[in-house]
Amino acid sequence: MLELAPSLLSANFYNLKEDLSKLKKTDVKYIHLDVMDGNFVPNISFGPGLIKSLRPYTDLIFDTHLMIENPEKYVEDFVNCGSDIITFHLEATKHPHSLVQKIKSYGKKAGISLNPSSLEQDLVYLLEDLDLVLVMSVNPGFGGQKFIDSQLNKIENLRKIKEEKNYNYIIEVDGGIKSTNVTKAIESGAELIVSGSDVFKAEDLIDRVNEYYDIFKR
Numbered sequence: 474m475l476e477l478a479p480s481l482l483s484a485n486f487y488n489l490k491e492d493l494s495k496l497k498k499t500d501v502k503y504i505h506l507d508v509m510d511g512n513f514v515p516n517i518s519f520g521p522g523l524i525k526s527l528r529p530y531t532d533l534i535f536d537t538h539l540m541i542e543n544p545e546k547y548v549e550d551f552v553n554c555g556s557d558i559i560t561f562h563l564e565a566t567k568h569p570h571s572l573v574q575k576i577k578s579y580g581k582k583a584g585i586s587l588n589p590s591s592l593e594q595d596l597v598y599l600l601e602d603l604d605l606v607l608v609m610s611v612n613p614g615f616g617g618q619k620f621i622d623s624q625l626n627k628i629e630n631l632r633k634i635k636e637e638k639n640y641n642y643i644i645e646v647d648g649g650i651k652s653t654n655v656t657k658a659i660e661s662g663a664e665l666i667v668s669g670s671d672v673f674k675a676e677d678l679i680d681r682v683n684e685y686y687d688i689f690k691r
């Protein structure tokens with residue numbers, strides 16, 4: 474699979490309904506929802522309230538990326554607001570294995586994200602249970618940062634392990650992706666591509682999304 478998950482973080486929050494209806498005219502199936510608590514990351518974004526209010530307006534797959542400390546405390550909230558995938562940071566909890574089981578017990582897909590400095594080897598006892606691994610290609614907290622090239626190696630390693638062990642997780646990449654640099658992430662093995670500022674700050678959102686899907690078809 475190769476899909477785009479536009480990150481709502483870079484959208485104008487006054488215009489969300491309009492942006493969602495534009496996305497409806499494209500091939501996009503996922504929307505990436507960045508939740509920040511001002512503690513795990515030095516920024517505050519939005520929480521389950523906003524996500525819940527979007528849910529009636531779209532059938533897009535809600536790909537919720539929790540950049541919050543102690544995510545285990547808030548799982549029910551992110552289940553109840555309509556998330557389809559719930560991804561937390563390995564660095565943010567002491568019991569990642571049990572949190573994966575908890576997310577799955579609600580019938581939701583479970584993902585784990587790694588900061589740029591974290592090792593994919595630390596996921597070795599978790600990978601068989603994961604639906605998704607999110608490789609951060611910037612330090613989490615803000616849109617519009619520069620892609621960190623060293624993360625391509627992490628993506629490649631995760632692809633190798635996935636192939637060797639026949640695991641099911643989707644490899645997602647997040648941060649600094651543009652239509653002009655997405656090819657290197659795809660070549661390394663990324664399957665679900667998050668793009669925030671490049672999509673929502675584009676002159677024409679629909680054209681930009683189509684540009685990605687043209688690249689995906691090559």
Ligand code: DX5
Pocket residue numbers: 480481482483505507538611612613614615616617618647648649650667668669670671
């Ligand atoms: C960063 C977030 C990203 C962000 C990506 O902490 O996790 O999802 O919105 O934005 P761009 O694509 O602008 O780097």
Ligand code: ZN
Pocket residue numbers: 480505506507538647667
């Ligand atoms: Zn994100």
